[in-house]
Amino acid sequence: MLEIKNLHARIAEDGTEIIRGLNLTVKAGEVAAIMGPNGSGKSTLSYILSGREDYEVTEGDILYNGESILELDASERAAKGIFLAFQYPVEIPGVATMQFLKVAMNEQRKYRGEDELTTPEFMRRVKEAAAELKIAPEMLRRPLNVGFSGGEKKRAEILQMSLLQPKLCVLDETDSGLDIDALKIVADGVNALRSPDRAVVVITHYQRLLDYIVPDSVHVLYKGQVIKSGDKTLAHELEANGYADIIEAAA
Amino acid sequence: MNMQQAIKMTAAETALVDAYTNQIGDLPGDGSVLSVRDTLVHELRTAGLPTRRVESWHYTDLRTLLRAVPAADPTAFADRVDALVPGSTVFSVRNGQVDLKGNLPEGVTVRSYVDSLLDGSATAGLAVLGFDDAIGRINGGLVRGGLEIAVAAETALEDPLEIQLVQSLGQAHTRFPVTFGANTKATVIERHLSTKDAESFVSSVSDVTLGEGADVIWIILQQQGSADTHLGQMRFDLGKNAKLHLFVINAGGKLVRQEIHGKTSGEGADFKLRGINLLGGESHTDVTFTLGHNVPHTTSTEIIRNVVFDRAKGVFQGKILVAKDAQKTDAKMACNTLLLSDDADLSAKPELEIFADDVQCGHGATVADIDHTQLFYLMARGVPENKARAMLVNAFVAEIVEELEDHEALVEALEEVISAWLDKHA
Numbered sequence: 001m002l003e004i005k006n007l008h009a010r011i012a013e014d015g016t017e018i019i020r021g022l023n024l025t026v027k028a029g030e031v032a033a034i035m036g037p038n039g040s041g042k043s044t045l046s047y048i049l050s051g052r053e054d055y056e057v058t059e060g061d062i063l064y065n066g067e068s069i070l071e072l073d074a075s076e077r078a079a080k081g082i083f084l085a086f087q088y089p090v091e092i093p094g095v096a097t098m099q100f101l102k103v104a105m106n107e108q109r110k111y112r113g114e115d116e117l118t119t120p121e122f123m124r125r126v127k128e129a130a131a132e133l134k135i136a137p138e139m140l141r142r143p144l145n146v147g148f149s150g151g152e153k154k155r156a157e158i159l160q161m162s163l164l165q166p167k168l169c170v171l172d173e174t175d176s177g178l179d180i181d182a183l184k185i186v187a188d189g190v191n192a193l194r195s196p197d198r199a200v201v202v203i204t205h206y207q208r209l210l211d212y213i214v215p216d217s218v219h220v221l222y223k224g225q226v227i228k229s230g231d232k233t234l235a236h237e238l239e240a241n242g243y244a245d246i247i248e249a250a251a
Numbered sequence: 252m253n254m255q256q257a258i259k260m261t262a263a264e265t266a267l268v269d270a271y272t273n274q275i276g277d278l279p280g281d282g283s284v285l286s287v288r289d290t291l292v293h294e295l296r297t298a299g300l301p302t303r304r305v306e307s308w309h310y311t312d313l314r315t316l317l318r319a320v321p322a323a324d325p326t327a328f329a330d331r332v333d334a335l336v337p338g339s340t341v342f343s344v345r346n347g348q349v350d351l352k353g354n355l356p357e358g359v360t361v362r363s364y365v366d367s368l369l370d371g372s373a374t375a376g377l378a379v380l381g382f383d384d385a386i387g388r389i390n391g392g393l394v395r396g397g398l399e400i401a402v403a404a405e406t407a408l409e410d411p412l413e414i415q416l417v418q419s420l421g422q423a424h425t426r427f428p429v430t431f432g433a434n435t436k437a438t439v440i441e442r443h444l445s446t447k448d449a450e451s452f453v454s455s456v457s458d459v460t461l462g463e464g465a466d467v468i469w470i471i472l473q474q475q476g477s478a479d480t481h482l483g484q485m486r487f488d489l490g491k492n493a494k495l496h497l498f499v500i501n502a503g504g505k506l507v508r509q510e511i512h513g514k515t516s517g518e519g520a521d522f523k524l525r526g527i528n529l530l531g532g533e534s535h536t537d538v539t540f541t542l543g544h545n546v547p548h549t550t551s552t553e554i555i556r557n558v559v560f561d562r563a564k565g566v567f568q569g570k571i572l573v574a575k576d577a578q579k580t581d582a583k584m585a586c587n588t589l590l591l592s593d594d595a596d597l598s599a600k601p602e603l604e605i606f607a608d609d610v611q612c613g614h615g616a617t618v619a620d621i622d623h624t625q626l627f628y629l630m631a632r633g634v635p636e637n638k639a640r641a642m643l644v645n646a647f648v649a650e651i652v653e654e655l656e657d658h659e660a661l662v663e664a665l666e667e668v669i670s671a672w673l674d675k676h677a
Binding site for chain 2: 077090
């Protein structure tokens with residue numbers, strides 16, 4: 001489903017190279033964890049996958065279902081089924097959460113040539129998904145992410161994910177700032193979306209989240225490259241020994 | 252400046268003076284009113300329209316910007332339009348002509364302003380606010396219509412009063428002295444519209460007095476045509492514990508200056524100014540505001556949001572004066588702008604003049620493009636760039652309208668005005 005080939009990318013503004021020859025393949029149905037120390041390029045990778053314009057790809061390619069997505073903007077990638085759950089969901093005062101959800105769902109449907117949702121159908125879906133994630137209706141009446149606690153923001157991200165039903169889900173440090181109860185709710189939400197035709201990329205600094213979202217593969221990112229891949233035991237190894245050994249072995 | 256030396260009049264100055272001369276004998280007023288009119292037009296003739304050398308007109312050089320003034324056309328016809336908010340009491344003013352028909356809610360009385368000109372009771376109100384009060388001068392010289400509205404003490408009006416000024420072409424000069432008695436509660440919508448693309452020139456002065464404990468929302472919604480000149484002025488005086496929540500929304504016009512000049516006269520008075528300027532094309536729009544905190548314990552906040560497209564130019568001048576005795580004044584002013592094209596322009600000039608020593612006053616101004624992180628967030632959810640931008644621009648001004656949340660129909664109507672404008676210009 002996702003194939004990243006020899007990817008090189010830099011910050012558009014100052015030319016700093018962050019991703020330096022990254023290779024990664026994630027199959028449909030797979031949950032891949034990307035781990036790595038601070039500054040290894042994890043978040044940058046998530047932004048590049050979702051089409052943030054602050055980064056430039058200078059070499060290599062990103063294939064999604066066999067097609068390069070480098071020429072697509074963020075909204076087109078989203079409509080094709082790529083979803084980024086933000087590490088820091090953005091507050092947008094003046095945009096009502098419900099209005100935003102409706103526009104996002106319907107714009108994606110329009111792009112794919114599907115009919116827009118009727119209001120009752122939209123309401124039904126939101127109600128159901130919100131209940132699953134224990135999101136109070138009051139929260140949905142506020143402007144988008146405004147005044148949400150850290151945990152509420154992360155749950156709102158997963159709510160969006162479950163409503164938009166993407167094919168490739170990228171979770172950027174979704175565990176940061178969550179207490180254990182919130183972490184479980186969020187992990188349940190992600191696990192509910194696991195399916196043979198959907199891939200999930202979990203970017204995380206700590207192994208903790210992976211106790212709840214058990215990955216099929218684990219990849220260690222360092223200085224913009226995948227320096228080691230393995231199964232879930234690699235995450236435990238990292239938790240016990242830290243990154244130093246692997247970094248040294250790769251050097 | 253040597254006032255004796257005659258200036259060479261511009262086409263617009265000539266047209267304004269001619270408009271007066273041609274109507275002598277026809278403009279309503281008793282001896283005292285006519286003598287004030289004479290003085291005002293004489294000042295206009297000798298001093299001319301203000302230029303950038305006059306401090307309060309520095310960013311709006313009226314003498315240069317006002318190229319021409321269309322002649323008044325007494326035969327012009329304009330239709331009335333539906334009220335902005337259903338159920339409102341509408342005072343229809345078409346091409347400057349007041350329509351006094353219709354039922355009034357209990358506690359509201361009206362009188363034609365022409366009667367006040369004829370019996371001389373309007374004389375004092377015709378005085379200009381200062382040498383730089385060009386709007387007061389033009390309007391005072393040429394005014395020939397308007398309404399005096401009085402809301403009796405203890406009246407709580409459920410539905411808005413709409414002063415609906417529809418202009419099709421030519422000139423109109425109107426005035427609206429409005430008094431709210433003690434403990435009144437009311438919403439007034441002062442709405443300026445045009446029905447044709449033809450050029451028009453409009454001046455309008457509202458002179459508003461709030462008695463003790465009065466609680467008033469006043470909306471100035473200016474949606475004139477893209478060739479029109481709009482010179483508006485609002486004067487207000489707030490009594491003890493009075494609350495005025497003034498919204499100014501500019502979404503039209505070619506050359507617009509809306510002045511707001513107010514003072515707090517009673518302790519506990521509270522004033523809020525909320526402004527939305529939607530500017531596009533080649534328009535020039537100026538909102539100039541002065542507020543005198545004249546007594547202790549009064550509060551004010553001013554928030555202006557400007558959205559500037561194309562080659563439009565916006566101006567916001569806000570001056571808060573705190574008198575020596577006005578201790579415990581609390582005043583905050585903010586002017587935030589989204590500049591959405593390289594040729595768009597906005598000048599903001601916030602000023603504080605504080606003569607008291609125990610006050611809290613502040614002001615701030617920001618100018619920005621659309622927030623890229625917000626834009627990316629919306630796009631990452633599948634919202635196409637154009638639509639995402641429109642949502643963010645809308646959000647920037649919608650926050651202001653949301654403050655009226657207790658008035659659902661009004662919020663809905665204003666949101667409609669804003670989104671219709673953005674659909675056309677964004």
